[in-house]
Amino acid sequence: MLKNKIGLTVGIAFVLAWCLLPIAWIVSLSFKSQESITVGNPGFLPADGTGAGWTNYHDVLADEQFRRAIINSIGICLIATALSVILATLAAYAIARLEFKGKKFVLTTALVIAMFPVVSLVGPLFDLWRTIGIYDTWIGLIIPYMSFTLPLAIWTLSAFFREIPWEMEQAAQVDGATSWQAFRKVIVPLAAPGVFTAAILTFFFAWNDFVFGISLTSTENARPIPAALSFFVGADPFNRPASLLAAGAVVATIPIIAIVLIFQRKIVAGLTSGAVKG
């Protein structure tokens, strides 16, 4: 019994260290001063006198390109998420609730697309987007983001919708509710958590994208944060400003951490139901 407990504690400690160590590291890096990094300042924590306080964060937030990238990312991801979840909800409702030909086809297509090598689409899209004039625009990223988050949203939602006891809607009608009332008062509250979970996962997905971000944008017009970070060079192009980049990375990570902290339970449920139960 005791042996088990020790093993479990070690396991927990290991899992926590695994998950949090790189985060702690990048936070620590973001508080080191530029000068000390250029000279060479190995070690996990800032050595004596090499701390920079909030300077790196000030510099990053004062950077116009970086601010634009944050705004782009938030805007593009939110719009893509909203649209994607709306379309996925319609599709998932149909899949869970209705019998129709082509249901299997939709699910298979979604599965295949989820496994698609993104890079192989970039060339043709790059060419096409330039032709029709949506290269380097928000809409030019929203469309690919939507198509790539739809499979995930459809699978998660249809798994979720399948669990909803739809008879309750009829029961409410028998009890005298109109069908709209029955739908709104019974089904919507039951479906809302699933839709919300799908939205969070979709947002993660879109926020994480890199390939489309670097290929389908060329200026700060639409460049999202992961792409902006990778092109961030700072004053001296031969010396990557590690601590400044780290501060930028922390800023870009905060929204994700916040979402994780608030919606942990829902995310786990959504991830596993979409992927395993389907």
Next chain:
Amino acid sequence: MSLTKAPPQTSSPRRDAKPEQSDRMVAENRLGRRLVAPALLLMLLVTAFPMLRALYLSLFQYSLTAPDDREFIGLSNYLTALSDPLFWKTTLNTVFIMIVTVGVELVIGFAFAMVMHRVIFARGLIRTSILIPYGIITVVSGFAWQFAFSNNNGFVNSWLPFVDETFNWFDGYSSSIAAIMISEIWKTTPFMSLLLLAGLAQVSEDMIEAAKVDGATWLQRLTKVILPNMRAAIMVAVLFRALDAYRIFDNIFVMTAGAYNTESISFLTYRQVIEQFQLGIGSALSVLLFLSVLVVAFVIVKLFRVDLAAARQES
């Protein structure tokens, strides 16, 4: 709810009211298709169409730096790609990364899943933490690990007793690829462990208890009871992660930019299309990349005899 009458839904008997029911079926069919149409169209617009376009462009000598010189050359691009050692090198490298990362992730992910399955008091904390690597931008984790391995401002060298302080990880193939794979494994193991955790939850505790009563050791319980009963979950996790690993791009882009032969097939394709504007040969590479993903999927499905439909209807 059991007291109310069952809704006149799909499950209700269809015999007695045939014409009305078939009307209903036609309507349901139509409604169903209308509801899935927008999502389906959008997905196809961004995947099927570009793929067909890539297929078409791959038959041309076509460079965006000289768009007017576009010339039909048949399958030459494919021959060029397939006879280029670079193509095979990147493919092999990608397969290598895929096998190692998925293998390591499977083992560590399973250990994590066991811990999460058992843990009671710190459940919320652990589950929250495990989502952090999953949610973090790959580019950020790439940077974090690149800086961690750096001999100028990292900490890895000083933490590893068998490595010299001045050792440069990004100065050769094996150490660079190791750093890249560590970053990849760090980021995606949690996802693997969540999938395995869901599989673990489906193994009945009674069976494990019964095996215990019968005197099975821990190892026997693991290999004879637990693992066989979560085979479907393991296979789905491996399939998902393997196809994902085969597309590896972000980490390589950030950490080595393809130096020292660390390029993956995705990276090679990207370089041809976006950096060099070679749409013809780039499209051929896109098609080859897509085909190789299909091959990987096929091999895994055959190898593990994954029955996705069965695995997905367990619930």
